[in-house]
Amino acid sequence: MALAVGVALACAAYWWTASISTERLRAAGAQRLEVYAASLENLLDKYDFLPHMLELDKDVLALLEHPADAARRREVNLYLERLSRQAGSRIIYIVDLRGNTLAASNWRQKDSFVGDNIRFRPYLQDALRGRPSGFYGVGTTSGEPGYFYARGVYRDGRMLGVAVAKVNIEEQQRGWVQGADKVMLADANGVVFLSSAPAWKYHAVRPLPDSVRARLEQTRQYQRLPLPPLPLRDVEERDDGTRVVALDGSAQHLLAQTRSLAPRNWTFIYLSDLSQARASARVAALFVCTAYGFLLLLFLFVRQRLLARKQLQDAYANLERMVAERTASLARTTQSLSEEAAVRRQAELQLHRTQNELYQAGKMAVLGQMSASITHELNQPLTALRTMSDNALLLFERGRLEEARQNLARISQIVARMGGITGKLKSFARKSSAGLAPASIHTAIANALVLVERRIELDKVRFTLDIGQDDMYALCDSNRLEQVLLNLMSNALDALGTLARDVHRELSVSATQTPASVQIRVRDSGPGLSDEAHARLFEPFFTTKPQGEGLGLGLAISEQIIRDFGGSLRAERLEAGACFIIELNKASLEKHHE
Structure with missing residues (x-):
């Protein structure tokens, strides 16, 4: 049963x-x-409009009325050839009332329809009876299948012939x-x-x-x-x-x-x-059989359980005791895990603080390496200010007010330039926030260039900037991105500094974007990267610079910063020089404003 x-x-x-x-x-x-x-x-x-168009062409009407006119036939052939090419049809041709093809768009080809009699075709017979028709068939001349549109060509209510268009629907x-x-x-x-x-x-x-x-x-x-x-x-x-x-x-x-x-x-x-x-039906049937068998076994199991009630009660009492012991053990384990989690959180906070201090130390190290060029950059305008202020006093004493006013205007420009340099230094030296936000790539590159442009000039390096006119925005911290860019440019200038003075030196910075990312490339024409340097590039304390000129932390810190942004920093070896590529996630300004 x-x-x-x-x-x-x-x-x-x-x-x-x-x-x-x-x-x-x-x-x-x-x-x-x-x-x-x-x-x-x-x-x-x-393509239904094609036969209609031919009825409007005066040359087509003239050819049907004067089929022996060779010049008219050539004009119509050329017209049909242009029309077929523009409409994308296979062939367009004109047939007289006897079924003879007078002109065709393929008149230049060996299998031209011109001169063929197609009166046996049903679509032509229907069109001659005044019924526009369509017909699928294999071409009798070309052997190529297609769909034929046929429609009578009339003038003043009198049929002169038939216009046919063949299109490929394969x-x-x-x-x-x-x-x-x-x-x-x-x-x-x-x-x-x-x-x-x-x-x-x-x-x-x-x-x-x-x-x-x-x-x-x-x-x-x-x-x-x-x-x-x-x-x-x-x-x-x-x-x-x-x-x-x-x-x-x-x-x-x-x-x-x-x-x-x-x-x-x-x-x-x-x-x-x-x-x-049918496979799904078989699976359903198998599932029902399995479920039915399971329920049958469950019924037998329950009946067996009822017969063994006394044994189950004893087992239940024993289970209660074991559960209590296990619960106590789990409580102790949970307490231990909570304490371990608290210690781990504290360690993570300490790690973040240490990383931030390391990033700040990296900035200070870069500023320290640049101190000589920055001091020179500030001393020059200071000397100029002193000279020009003395000149202004003399000009005032001599009553040459217009020249004194021009002198003061130049002093104001020099002071503004010095203020910009110190402002960039102050901005670069401040501690960055940990949050990510849309940051202007153009602004970050410009701020980093301010701090190395004097060194580029002194080292006689040809600098190229290719960032386009439209600004790009990446999801990152602008101040830390400037730190990475400054580090890469400084390393590039260090590499160029190892070349002989008469060797061409070039540094280029470019930025491009895709729908999902922004890429910044810093490329130099220096001696390039050795196999060992390329393999250990981002290892802490690994450096190719002479002792005392670098700790080997700049690239390691830079790579960690970019990785924290959700991006990547990698290096490419070139035939001459090296190229570092920063890839960041592109920021959506619309979503950010919302």
Whole structure:
């Protein structure tokens, strides 16, 4: 009895899951069919205007009235060639009332349509009867398939000929679903002429009657292709209008859905693989069997528990005691972990304070190395101020007020410049906040350059700056970024200082951005990096400078600062010189302002 119930539940689960999965496949297939149909309709409607345009051209009308005019024929050929190229069509041609092609856009080619008689084509016959038509077929001259638009050309209500445009719709197949699912497009006779499965193209959905084959042979719609039936057989007709079909020689079953494309009498056929749906149904049935077996075992287990109540009560008492002991042990462990966490937090705070002090010490070390050039930078204007102030007194005493005013204006400019230098030093020397915010890359580079520009001038280094006109913003601390830039520029100048005086020296700074990041490059033409230096570049206390000229902490601190920003600092070895690259996360000013 229990086994029969389990089998019944498994069958019910299989049927229900298979129905749900098949319905999902049907809904997804119907949605895709609508998309494919709309896409094809849009493509076909795009070229529907071409035959209309030809009726408006006076040369086309004149050629149809005077087909023997060779000069007019050449003008129309050139016009059709330009129009076809601009519209993106395959071929455009003009046919007279007898079916002879008078002019064509491919008139220069060996397989030109000019001179061909196509009266046997259905689209031409319909157009000659006054019915604009469309027709898919394989070209009789080029052998290339396409869709033909045909429309009569009239003057004063009298038909002079027919304008035909041929376009390639084969590209439509590329966007169709690939894999186990397949989509096809069949004409009114059931011949598949577009398919996501290339092997099924130019097959018939069903065996073609002799009368249909004779008509196709007459119109040469598919030339002399054999048009065999598709290797499909019906398995089941479903109530929702779909069918289940199977591939010949295979156990694979497919869900077939159709969608008519009026008024062309075409039919989209979409085949969905039912393997996944049936696999889901099998999994559901297996799950139900497993769950049923589990419940059956649970029932037997509960019954056994009722029979062993006394033993369970004793075990419960013993368990209570063990739980109490375990709880006490866990409480002691929790207390120990809390104390350890507090110690760790304190250590992390101390580490952050130590790192900040190390960053500040790095700044002071850089300023100390630059003290000579900064002192020279300040002494020069101080000497100039003293001289110019003495001159101003003499000018006042002699009544030369205009020259004295100009002298005082120059003194004001020099004082402003000195104030800018000391202001940059003060800003650079202050301690930075730990928070990250959008920072201007242009401003950071400019502030760092202020502190090394005198050394660049004294060392006769050719400096290049390439940062563009539009400012860039990165997520970082501006003051610490300036510290890193100053360190990289100072190292570059140190490397250039090892070159002989007559050797060309060059330092360049550039900045670029992508949608997600900002990159700053500091490049020099110095002696470059050795294998050992490149491998140990960011190790603390590793330096290539002579003893007493560096501690080997600058690059290590710089790399840590950039890593704290969420970015990276790396070096590239060049044929001549070295290049350091700073990569930072790009800042969004809009989000920051919100």
